[in-house]
Amino acid sequence: MIESDELLSIRAAELYYEEDKTQDEIGSILALTRWKVGRLLAQAKASGFVRIEIVHPRARRLPVERRLRETCGLADAIVVSTSGVEDQDELQSRTAQAAADYLATLRPVPRTLGISWGRTLDDVSRHLHDGWAGGVDVVQINGGVSLNRRAGTAASTAVTIAQKGGGHATLLPSPAILERLETKRAIESDRAVSAVLDLASNADAYLFSAGAADATSVLVDSGYLTSDDVAGLVRRGAVGDVVGRYVDGAGAIVDERLDERTIGLPLESLRAAQLSIAVIAGAAKHAVARAVVASGLCTVLVTDEETALHLIENHPSVPDSEGQRGTA
Amino acid sequence: MIESDELLSIRAAELYYEEDKTQDEIGSILALTRWKVGRLLAQAKASGFVRIEIVHPRARRLPVERRLRETCGLADAIVVSTSGVEDQDELQSRTAQAAADYLATLRPVPRTLGISWGRTLDDVSRHLHDGWAGGVDVVQINGGVSLNRRAGTAASTAVTIAQKGGGHATLLPSPAILERLETKRAIESDRAVSAVLDLASNADAYLFSAGAADATSVLVDSGYLTSDDVAGLVRRGAVGDVVGRYVDGAGAIVDERLDERTIGLPLESLRAAQLSIAVIAGAAKHAVARAVVASGLCTVLVTDEETALHLIENHPSVPDSEGQRGTA
DNA sequence: ACGCGCCGTGCTCATATGAGCAAAGATCCC
């Protein structure tokens, strides 16, 4: 009879969800009391026979968000639906939109927001709506002067976010990575730079993304690193970069020498922050996302469903510096 | 504001369906009255943002059934879900199961049931449960003596259906297709055969399948026709066979000469029947299914979702003897 | 500018649904 109950619950679910019948009506169709029908329906839902999905570019996945928050100990998690996503761009765009939405609904509104730069952040800036905040000061947290045609993207990201938020942007007037340690120390001690870094380290909130450890990285594209450099980092365990710094699966700096030449907020400041929002989407970034979450670099993660499920399944709370390398 | 309403309805749907919040709770979360939330939810459903699907091997697609009934003028339609189907066998099996279920719930229970034979019908017979009817006489409606190793399948199908239904089977002791017209006439006039045909033509209900017009047909497999014969029929417009008779897209006999040598109930008897149930599944059979439905060979169709949607989209009520050939 | 009509809103009331409970069956162990 357990078998026939299952079948009945399917028939009931069909009538209830597809034909919009009332439980009472279903009762008389299937010759059952309406209470039995109610229980059958509950059973069908509990057994997962009834799948309810919300299909919309801006739909989120609340149950996944909850699981992600819980298994990864995040303060908050925003997971966008991947259903109906056609390409990588669509996914990026949806995630950026969600990040923008999240930023706009933050209460209290941060007075100072530290941001990194890159493709993702730029996307977020474009998806924000005018007046998303009543006066935010935006400050760059890592070196933002590009070496090539892309110059200006980093600046425009910051400026856009600030303008739309009714505040102004403070740029970090420095390259991301210097060639010599001495130059880095020199530039870092320059008031124009150190003042910005001070401001950055006192921001109310941080918003940053992460890059995958491969040749498509903005750091390669901007000329700071060569593909070979990145390949070398990967060999040493790098899974991606966070605000310009390459980390391994456990979120530790891969190459101290390189890191010392990198200008920007140290990762420890992100870890210590009250509110730091990471925006990371796409299969290529699963490994970095895991490192970011596992090592506590963010308190809030905005990501896509697939990445979220990957994180949940791979319990990032038990980091493993081997593992995920090369998943991209 | 219309835009923001859409977004709100998505948020509301997320909270309602994924988080099991009450409309009232959602109201306080989104700062809306519960009536507004109700309307938003209704809007989300109406716009198709909320997709509810019942995933189960024995799930049916009631809305599709309704549309199929309406657009094709069927007395009834049974459409099985294709979600999660792994292979052709699974699809066949689900459809056969559904046909068996339908047969078992028929009221009034037919006293005499005319059946064809083949892979599909055999599947149906195996999915029926013991005691599905309290005494049905099963009679074959087309020639059932196979020429090769498969001999007996046709007989066993009929016997199984009859046994499980507490009745007995009447087999048609004749080949499906004779080589010479004279032989066919002779055998047809033999009492042993004509009595069965008489019985068949007076059946309360018919249950049959259809074959695609290709070399995989049981008629080829059983040695009645060669692949070349079938290819020739296809060139002349055949889309498949129904109880051993090849028909074109409009349901008309393709080759009168061949048809005259075919033993069994004429298609007109199926068209005139009160209740004739066709069981047809799989992409290879879309074209025959269309012909069967369009030409009124069945009053009830048991099929899979894809085939059903194909039929609905291709309005079989406006038959087109060209068209679907070769869709398989 | 004024009145008209339409749309969106929040309401009342009827209905549908779910929680909790007591009785009836089924099951199991002795």
Next chain:
DNA sequence: GGGATCTTTGCTCATATGAGCACGGCGCGT
């Protein structure tokens, strides 16, 4: 076989939801 226990069933009552309606704001035409 008999009693104890556990499950299933049908109920009562509280709650959630949907239909229909009256009101108010908004845009439109004159």
